[in-house]
Amino acid sequence: xxxxxxxxxxxxxxxxxxxDIKEGKHGGRIHTRFPPEPNGYLHIGHAKAxxxxxxxxxxxxxxxxxxxxxxxxxxxxVEYVESIMKDIRWLGFDWEDRLYYASDYFNKMYxxxxxxxxxxxxxxxxxxxxxxxxxxxxxxxxxRNSPWRNRSVEENLDLFREMKAGEFSDGARTLRAKIxxxxxxxxxxxxxxxxxxxxxxxxxxxxxxxxxxxxxxxCLEDSIEGITHSCCSIxxxxxxxxxxxxxxxLDIFHPQQIEFARLNLTYTVMSKRKLAMLVxxxxxxxxxxxxxxxxxxxxxxxxxxxxxxxxxxxxxIAKRDSTVDMALLEYCIRDDLNKRAARFMGVLDPLKVIxxxxxxxxxxxxxxxxxxxxESAGTRMVPFSRVIYIERDDFQEEPHKxxxxxxxxxxxxxxxAYLITCVDVVKDDEGxxxxxxxxxxxxxxxxxxxxxxxxxxxxxxxxxxxxxxxEVRLYDRLFTVENPxxxxxxxxxxxxxxxxxxxxxxxxxxxxxxxxxxPFQFERKGYFxxxxxxxxxxxxxxxxxxxxxxxxxxxxNQK
RNA sequence: UGGGGCGUCGUCAAAUGGUUAAGACGCAGGGUUUUGGUCCCUGUAUUGGGGGUUCGAGUCCUCCCGCCCCAGCCA
Numbered sequence: 231x232x233x234x235x236x237x238x239x240x241x242x243x244x245x246x247x248x249x250d251i252k253e254g255k256h257g258g259r260i261h262t263r264f265p266p267e268p269n270g271y272l273h274i275g276h277a278k279a280x281x282x283x284x285x286x287x288x289x290x291x292x293x294x295x296x297x298x299x300x301x302x303x304x305x306x307x308v309e310y311v312e313s314i315m316k317d318i319r320w321l322g323f324d325w326e327d328r329l330y331y332a333s334d335y336f337n338k339m340y341x342x343x344x345x346x347x348x349x350x351x352x353x354x355x356x357x358x359x360x361x362x363x364x365x366x367x368x369x370x371x372x373x374r375n376s377p378w379r380n381r382s383v384e385e386n387l388d389l390f391r392e393m394k395a396g397e398f399s400d401g402a403r404t405l406r407a408k409i410x411x412x413x414x415x416x417x418x419x420x421x422x423x424x425x426x427x428x429x430x431x432x433x434x435x436x437x438x439x440x441x442x443x444x445x446x447x448x449c450l451e452d453s454i455e456g457i458t459h460s461c462c463s464i465x466x467x468x469x470x471x472x473x474x475x476x477x478x479x480l481d482i483f484h485p486q487q488i489e490f491a492r493l494n495l496t497y498t499v500m501s502k503r504k505l506a507m508l509v510x511x512x513x514x515x516x517x518x519x520x521x522x523x524x525x526x527x528x529x530x531x532x533x534x535x536x537x538x539x540x541x542x543x544x545x546x547i548a549k550r551d552s553t554v555d556m557a558l559l560e561y562c563i564r565d566d567l568n569k570r571a572a573r574f575m576g577v578l579d580p581l582k583v584i585x586x587x588x589x590x591x592x593x594x595x596x597x598x599x600x601x602x603x604x605e606s607a608g609t610r611m612v613p614f615s616r617v618i619y620i621e622r623d624d625f626q627e628e629p630h631k632x633x634x635x636x637x638x639x640x641x642x643x644x645x646x647a648y649l650i651t652c653v654d655v656v657k658d659d660e661g662x663x664x665x666x667x668x669x670x671x672x673x674x675x676x677x678x679x680x681x682x683x684x685x686x687x688x689x690x691x692x693x694x695x696x697x698x699x700x701e702v703r704l705y706d707r708l709f710t711v712e713n714p715x716x717x718x719x720x721x722x723x724x725x726x727x728x729x730x731x732x733x734x735x736x737x738x739x740x741x742x743x744x745x746x747x748x749p750f751q752f753e754r755k756g757y758f759x760x761x762x763x764x765x766x767x768x769x770x771x772x773x774x775x776x777x778x779x780x781x782x783x784x785x786x787n788q789k
Numbered sequence: 790u791g792g793g794g795c796g797u798c799g800u801c802a803a804a805u806g807g808u809u810a811a812g813a814c815g816c817a818g819g820g821u822u823u824u825g826g827u828c829c830c831u832g833u834a835u836u837g838g839g840g841g842u843u844c845g846a847g848u849c850c851u852c853c854c855g856c857c858c859c860a861g862c863c864a
Contacts (some may be wrong), residue, residue, distance in 0.1 A: 238804045239811080267864055304864060357863050368860055370791050404862055414792040416860050425862035427809080444864050463857055468793045491857095544813060546802050548795090551857055555800045558814045568827060595805085643823060677823050683839065688823045691838070712800095754824045780825045787817095 242284065243488055247290055247459060255672055260292025261580040262459045264318070264325075265332075265451065267300045268432075268609055269311035270502040271517040272519075273524045274319045274538065274559075275493040281542040282461050282490065284323040295455055296325035301430040301447045311432075312427075313517075326781045331449050333433045339442050339450055340394065342480055343405060343423055347386045351479055352423060353379055354389035355406045362404075364412070366419050371670060372412035373419045379408060392428055396439045400426050401534050407446070409475065409593050417472050449473040452485040460485045463492045493545065494553040497707040498523045499714055513724065514708075520761075521708045521728050531705065532749050532759035537566040537584045556707065557702060563775050567749050572600045574608055574741035575645070575690045576752035576771075578702055578732050580619035582665040584693065585650060588616040593695075596676070598646045613738035614647055616725030617694040619736050621754075624689045627655060632784055634686040637668070643688040645753065649674040690753045697736035701770045703761065704730040735771075740767050749774060 240248070251258050251632045264283040287294035296318060300306050318325070344732045355378045357365060367373030381389070390405055392398065405424040413419055423446040428439050443452075449472075452460045467471075467489045477484045494500055499508075500523060508514045510524070517524050520531035528538065541562040545554050575598075593615050601607035607654050620636070629637040636642045641651040649703035654667035677688070706728045714720035738750070744750060754787065756776035 241802095245805095265864095269864080299864070305863075362862075363860075366860055368791085371860095372791090373860090401862060416792080419860085422862050425863080441862095443862075448864085464794070466857060466864090470793095491795090546813095548793050548802070552801060555814065558801070561814060563840095564826085573824080597822095602822095603823080632825095645823065683822090687825075690824075751824085751826085752859075754826070757828095777824075777826045782825090783816095784825080 237747055242549070243459070243461060243490060243547055244286065244289075245600075246486070246488060247286055249289060250458070250725050255486050256458045259458060260290040261295070261456055262287045262292065262461065262503070263295040263297050263457050265297045266314050267299045267302070267306065267701055268308070268314060269302075269305040270310060270506065271313055271524045271526055273500055273502075273505065273522075274495065274528065274541075275500045275523075276317075277321060277525060277538050278459070278493045278542050278545070278705050279463070280321060280323060281539060282319060282547060284318075285327075285542075286461075286562060292458075293328065294323070294325060295330055295457070297332065297451060297455070299448065299451070300431070300433060301332050301442050301443065302446060303427070303429040306432055308432050317529075319376065320525065320529060321538065330451075330455060331433055332447055335432060335447075335451060335454055336434060336438060336442070338454060339447060340440075342482075342498055343442070343446070344387065344390065346407070346423070346476075347390055347405070347481060348383055349447050349479065350383055351408050352405055353386050353408055354393065355379070355404050355420075356402070357404075358538055359401060359646075362422075366416070367411070369416070372594045373528075373619060375411050376406070376420065379420070393424065393440050396428075398426055400439075402426060406442075407472075407475070409472075413469055414708070415471060416668055417445065417469050418475070421472060422631075428429075432565075443474045443730065445469055446482055449485070449487075449591045450482075451481075452482075452487075453483045457485040460487045462487060462489055464489045487694070488619040489549065491551055492545050494551075495559065496553055496556045496712040497709050497714075498556065499720060500708070502657070504715075504720065507709075507721075511721075513721070515712060520703070521705050529747070530762065531749075532757060533563050534566050534749060537563040540566065544712075545705070553713065558727050560775050563757070564778070567751065567774070571749045571751045571757055573598070573602070573753050574738055574744075575612065575692050576700070576702070576735060576737040576741060576755060576758070577619045577621055577690065577692050577697070578704075578735050578752070578755055579622040580692075580734065580736050581622040581625060581663070583617050583618050583650075583668055584665060584683075585668050585670045586653070587669045592616065592618055594691075596647050606709075611641060612646070612740070612741060613693045613696040615693045615695050618644070618691045619694055619697060620644075620689055620691045622663075625652070625663075629664070630785075635689055636687075640727040641685050642676050643674075643685050644691045645688050647675075647691065648677070649671070649679055649685055690755075692736045692738050694736070696739055698742040698769070700735045700737045700742065701768055702732045702758070702773065704732065704773045705772065706730075725770060736770075771783075 284294045355376045365374050404422040406420045409418045411419045424440045470487050518526035520532045563606040595611035597609045598612050625636045648670040650670045656665045658664045683745040709723045710725045711723045714723045717723045749759050757774040758771045761770040761772045
């Protein structure tokens with residue numbers, strides 16, 4: 231199935247893919263890959279890449295490999311390969327039996343390197359890292375040839391074999407490509423192909439003491455796997471000549487590298503290093519802190535794969551630097567959950583209400599619609615009694631002129647229950663609001679008055695006797711500014727109120743039994759899911775996202 | 790300053806020289822509503838700047854301006 235929505239236009243990568251199919255390139259075969267380095271957790275920026283790589287393969291009847299680009303053992307760990315696989319599966323993509331590791335190809339890569347040496351286009355260089363830097367020149371000055379550049383093929387071959395055999399200390403020599411030290415493209419100034427590094431690798435152990443560099447390894451990995459379209463982010467654009475150079479020198483299958491812009495989001499940071507800093511400094515609880523833009527964080531927060539995929543579809547693909555408004559991500563999760571999430575009642579900041587004319591000891595069950603957007607979700611019964619809790623901010627003693635909810639003498643509807651009227655306000659000795667005394671109209675069971683009178687608002691509630699205590703965690707943006715990196719120290723722009731913990735919430739009994747991670751709505755308060763921190767005695771709920779709040783906007787616009 | 794890339798609504802992003810420059814989010818206003826949610830309607834840019842080519846330019850040429858990336862034995 232080719233992209234259905236012709237009117238929307240397709241992105242430039244799919245254009246290339248469609249053109250290649252049309253022209254019969256690679257026999258019309260499409261094969262992509264998602265090649266993370268297992269050195270950290272995936273974030274929503276990776277989700278964009280995953281959706282491109284796996285998405286294009288799906289759309290054009292192709293295949294997409296998962297390949298761990300594990301060429302640098304100092305940064306990598308199995309912990310990360312496991313979390314990466316979990317996150318990709320969670321997003322709903324399947325690499326079937328095509329799970330690969332760059333390290334699977336170490337022997338092959340080594341053989342190819344010997345070929346380059348034999349061909350006279352690679353040499354062993356004895357310069358130290360610091361010397362190499364000096365020889366490289368600068369952006370405006372050409373570099374100088376290494377004094378080791380013209381060693382004989384035989385000597386290079388011997389030396390390279392000795393490098394592999396562990397004859398030299400770490401960093402003592404490198405294998406370099408012999409290209410052009412005067413190239414205006416710094417990447418072409420005799421880049422390193424292999425370095426000596428005695429570090430145990432998470433898969434190959436101590437088998438190797440030399441490891442291939444990214445530029446050399448990546449194109450080979452793609453070539454070996456028969457990748458047709460190798461999508462990567464834009465900073466690799468000027469590595470492409472090198473990517474092509476290796477494949478041309480070796481005269482092997484030649485995939486096409488295509489670069490696209492990385493995703494940036496407002497009010498957060500996306501670089502692995504910056505996110506790691508938040509974790510290490512204890513500014514968040516971990517990689518899966520619900521405020522983090524990591525996939526594990528978003529999952530714990532209650533984001534769904536569907537919402538994230540919808541988001542990546544909506545942001546499009548292009549080459550220009552861009553920063554997508556967090557509001558779009560928020561729209562996507564609301565839109566998805568609105569259609570699917572079951573509704574429950576939960577009072578986050580309880581205010582006791584005594585319905586004085588409701589018989590003491592009486593109890594009844596009222597029928598609630600589980601999801602007004604989805605009739606098939608059915609109904610449930612919710613207990614009602616004389617003492618209930620309502621949301622504290624659903625009452626104003628001296629109501630704002632646009633406030634439509636409860637106030638002294640005012641009648642409102644308790645959702646799916648009764649119309650009640652506030653007849654008295656009870657305060658403690660210090661004058662703080664303690665509870666409300668109301669009366670109910672027994673003829674309005676279900677919420678409608680037989681005489682047809684209307685009320686201006688409907689509020690949620692829970693029966694005090696039946697409600698379950700719960701902890702609720704409310705999240706806000708991690709940073710107070712759209713672009714934290716524009717500030718001298720991005721840490722300074724963190725939002726101190728990004729997490730608010732409410733410990734005295736009351737929720738309807740059926741909400742307490744919800745499974746961890748299942749999204750639902752507390753009516754009028756937002757979408758939530760039970761957190762992994764929950765215990766039998768203390769259920770904990772994360773607010774994924776609030777509902778759109780028109781009331782807040784009314785207040786704001788009045789100022 | 791060498792090289793590479795990129796400049797279209799507040800934010801993403803279409804347009805493939807040819808009707809009034811899509812659409813989405815956001816924002817503003819209105820309608821519906823037993824969630825101040827959802828849903829529905831309305832409004833919201835002449836394309837970084839200057840020259841030029843053309844009957845016609847966001848698309849082509851040219852000069853300028855701005856932003857991003859590259860000087861790891863990281864990826």
